[in-house]
Amino acid sequence: MFKPLSNERAFETIAKQLKEAIYSRKLKPGDKLPTERELAKMFSSSRAAVRSAVLSLEQSGLLKIQKGAGGGFFIQELDFRPVRNSLNELLRLGKASIADLAEARRVLEPEAARLAAKKATSSDITKMEQSVLHLEQRMTKDLPRQANDFDFHVCVAEGSKNPIIITIMQSLMDLLFQSVGSYVLEPDQNEEIIKQHKKILDAIKANDPEKSQASALEHVKAMRGLFKQYELTENHKSRASR
DSSP states (O other): OOOOOOSOOHHHHHHHHHHHHHHTTSSOTTOBOOOHHHHHHHHTSOHHHHHHHHHHHHHTTSEEEEOSTTOEEEEOOOOSHHHHHHHHHHHHTTSSOHHHHHHHHHHHHHHHHHHHHHHOOHHHHHHHHHHHHHHHHHHHTTOOOOGGGGHHHHHHHHHTTOHHHHHHHHHHHHHHHHHHTTOOOOHHHHHHHHHHHHHHHHHHHTTOHHHHHHHHHHHHHHHHHHHHHHHHHHHHHHHHTO
8 A cells, every 4th residue: 555665755854944944933924935946956856845845834834835926835824723633633533522622622711711801902802892793793694603603712712812722722613613513503592602702701801810711611511511402403313314
């Protein structure tokens, strides 16, 4: 199935040097790299090796490849996708479950809310308010759920000012949306979710860490119970249709 690897792997050397330039900030987010041909000349290597190195950096979230006029290889701000992809691999391999994601959220989100009550800026608060308003408008119009319906939780994490919490929360919410985003909730359930979000927001705005933490924990527990109920319903429907 597999062929032996060559001792000479030029693309790894190229990728390593590019990473070192990024880590040392010699290359900064937004910077454009030379073309594939120019990089091959600079490294005295083949264009194929450069291409493989660039693709590996894109997969790790360090580079963004843009096509068309004005395109090229651009240094990218690190985002949550590599972490999300790793968590997704655990799910697909059966080494973690959606229940594990929900449990991690129960541990993480209340702490994020507690820190946000201490550290969130006026800009962070505005983003939380806009997120609550967006969700309220969508739910009152009975529109299908979207990934950004989960943005409030990411906004709270951003208010914590902890980059690890932010990255993990972004990853968790993205994966949870993939799992439960298709669930259709009743109007009273949507109203309760909005009410809980507002309660968390009010506590953060009041700079009350304990209340923010307690409100977030209450919300996470409620959502966990709700999704568990829907999961049981869906499983029952699936068995009944066989």
